[in-house]
Amino acid sequence: MSNSKDLQKILVANRGEIALRIMRTVREMGKKSVAVYSDVDMNMPFARYADESFPLHGKEARETYLHADEIIRIAAEAGADAIHPGYGFLSENSEFAEKIERAGLTFIGPRPATIASMGDKTEARKLVASYGVPVVPGTSEPINDRSEAVSVANRIGYPVLIKAAAGGGGKGMRLIRNESEIEDGIRSARSEAKSAFGDGRIFVEKYLVNPRHIEFQILSDNYGNVVHLFERECSIQRRHQKVVEETPSTALTPEQRTEMSDAATSAARACGYRNAGTVEFILSEEGKYYFLEMNTRLQVEHPITELTTGIDIVREQIKIAEGRGLELRQDQITQTGHAIECRIYAEDVYNGFIPDTGRLAALREPAGPWVRVDSGVETGSELSVYYDSMIAKLSVWGSDRGDAIRKMTRSLEDYLIAGVRTTIPFCRFVMLSDAFRSGKYSTHFVEDLWSDSKQLSGPPPDEEIRLALILAGAIRGNGLEEVNNHDDVSRKLARPRWLDKRFED
Numbered sequence: 001m002s003n004s005k006d007l008q009k010i011l012v013a014n015r016g017e018i019a020l021r022i023m024r025t026v027r028e029m030g031k032k033s034v035a036v037y038s039d040v041d042m043n044m045p046f047a048r049y050a051d052e053s054f055p056l057h058g059k060e061a062r063e064t065y066l067h068a069d070e071i072i073r074i075a076a077e078a079g080a081d082a083i084h085p086g087y088g089f090l091s092e093n094s095e096f097a098e099k100i101e102r103a104g105l106t107f108i109g110p111r112p113a114t115i116a117s118m119g120d121k122t123e124a125r126k127l128v129a130s131y132g133v134p135v136v137p138g139t140s141e142p143i144n145d146r147s148e149a150v151s152v153a154n155r156i157g158y159p160v161l162i163k164a165a166a167g168g169g170g171k172g173m174r175l176i177r178n179e180s181e182i183e184d185g186i187r188s189a190r191s192e193a194k195s196a197f198g199d200g201r202i203f204v205e206k207y208l209v210n211p212r213h214i215e216f217q218i219l220s221d222n223y224g225n226v227v228h229l230f231e232r233e234c235s236i237q238r239r240h241q242k243v244v245e246e247t248p249s250t251a252l253t254p255e256q257r258t259e260m261s262d263a264a265t266s267a268a269r270a271c272g273y274r275n276a277g278t279v280e281f282i283l284s285e286e287g288k289y290y291f292l293e294m295n296t297r298l299q300v301e302h303p304i305t306e307l308t309t310g311i312d313i314v315r316e317q318i319k320i321a322e323g324r325g326l327e328l329r330q331d332q333i334t335q336t337g338h339a340i341e342c343r344i345y346a347e348d349v350y351n352g353f354i355p356d357t358g359r360l361a362a363l364r365e366p367a368g369p370w371v372r373v374d375s376g377v378e379t380g381s382e383l384s385v386y387y388d389s390m391i392a393k394l395s396v397w398g399s400d401r402g403d404a405i406r407k408m409t410r411s412l413e414d415y416l417i418a419g420v421r422t423t424i425p426f427c428r429f430v431m432l433s434d435a436f437r438s439g440k441y442s443t444h445f446v447e448d449l450w451s452d453s454k455q456l457s458g459p460p461p462d463e464e465i466r467l468a469l470i471l472a473g474a475i476r477g478n479g480l481e482e483v484n485n486h487d488d489v490s491r492k493l494a495r496p497r498w499l500d501k502r503f504e505d
């Protein structure tokens with residue numbers, strides 16, 4: 001294309017695994033990368049991987065990865081010609097995108113106006129509905145008071161969900177089962193939205209029971225070409241946030257897949273979309289789908305799409321930002337096999353999934369054919385309270401779903417992390433559950449199957465013992481059978497004093 005311009009040096013305005021993931025593709029494309037890092041991230045792998053790194057003074061996100069002006073100043077100082085925002089932080093901040101363009105740099109993402117319109121869930125609902133995309137029954141104007149909410153709820157029927165217009169990351173949502181809960185729901189959703197997003201506007205949506213979250217990956221260039229890279233099934237969630245994702249979804253018929261992908265590309269056209277984005281839908285038990293929202297950025301779970309399509313989404317993002325036309329035509333994009341991602345968070349899954357912090361005393365990541373680990377840490381890394389508690393993403397590809405489940409189960413068993421509690425035992429439970437294996441599950445998986453299971457009685461000490469024994473070389477294999485034999489374990493643990501040594505700093 002005539003008005004394309006090669007980018008030479010890209011600043012990544014993010015941290016952890018996603019910063020590394022972006023910088024790897026930047027390097028493969030023969031370009032230079034620039035990292036910015038907070039005080040606590042100085043020694044993190046992403047800060048060392050970049051060709052150049054600059055400090056953002058402070059620890060809190062507000063003073064560092066959310067400090068738009070300082071990041072843009074560093075980009076100019078480093079001679080970078082573009083900024084990739086990753087996900088979270090400033091990735092969906094239209095002012096940031098605008099400032100970057102005003103500074104004469106390229107923002108690797110959509111146009112600022114698109115970010116603004118899609119970042120407002122009520123605006124987005126109106127816009128895509130005008131293009132014939134079904135939206136969840138409810139309001140597309142913010143609710144001002146209790147009586148407005150009551151009349152909407154009476155029209156669409158209980159249960160309803162009060163949601164923040166500016167919502168994200170599962171925040172600002174309240175389930176309302178009957179009229180008596182509306183008052184409190186409005187108040188708490190509003191105050192959570194105000195503190196999380198600086199915007200207290202709320203609206204009301206029909207709450208779907210036992211739904212599935214299915215989203216479509218979109219790519220579009222500056223010239224109006226839009227393609228989709230199929231769907232991702234993201235129904236295994238806690239706190240309305242995803243933990244396990246897979247593609248293809250077991251819930252869709254080929255006809256539904258075609259219909260929803262058409263709706264997704266229509267939604268992208270409705271907002272004049274440019275770059276990579278995701279259109280999220282909710283699928284009812286009866287098989288009806290509705291638009292939820294559009295995420296105007298690279299998505300956490302993009303690796304499973306890359307594994308099944310062979311397309312490097314970050315590479316496409318950079319090429320689009322360079323002004324190149326999409327080379328991919330829809331009929332050339334095919335999905336092969338099956339991929340699953342498990343998000344490895346530092347969380348206590350036996351105790352309400354509350355975030356855990358600490359030092360990674362030991363770490364052994366899984367590997368092997370078709371196993372992909374997007375990790376931002378190494379042995380000795382500190383997981384602080386300042387940022388998201390995600391340690392890594394484990395993704396596998398299999399020739400079919402059964403193969404992918406077997407690879408994921410094996411990889412989870414091979415994954416050894418000592419020092420913090422993680423979501424690994426939960427992910428393993430998912431892989432072994434009948435619900436997941438049969439493909440018949442919904443967003444209620446955690447509350448229906450995990451919370452009620454005997455898992456709640458507390459973490460089995462076996463897991464910690466297993467890690468200790470394997471890392472110390474005291475047992476062979478994955479140790480899953482041996483740790484259940486407590487006599488044997490105590491004998492082995494009683495023996496080596498050097499085991500303690502291995503866990504010292």
Ligand code: ADP
Pocket residue numbers: 087088089166167168169170197241242295298299300301388
């Ligand atoms: P995805 O939709 O890509 O799976 P998540 O919902 O898990 O993403 O969120 C991705 C990251 O972005 C997380 O770190 C989350 O905390 C953060 N995030 C998402 N939306 C917002 C928002 N509106 N404001 C602040 N952080 C957000």
Ligand code: ADP
Pocket residue numbers: 136161167168169170171205206207208209211213237240241280282292293443
């Ligand atoms: P966020 O911006 O926080 O990601 P979403 O609108 O994408 O908010 O919703 C996040 C999750 O909350 C969904 O994946 C789904 O599990 C649940 N959810 C959202 N809206 C509804 C609804 N109308 N009915 C049932 N569950 C919903």
Ligand code: MG
Pocket residue numbers: 169280293
């Ligand atoms: Mg969402």
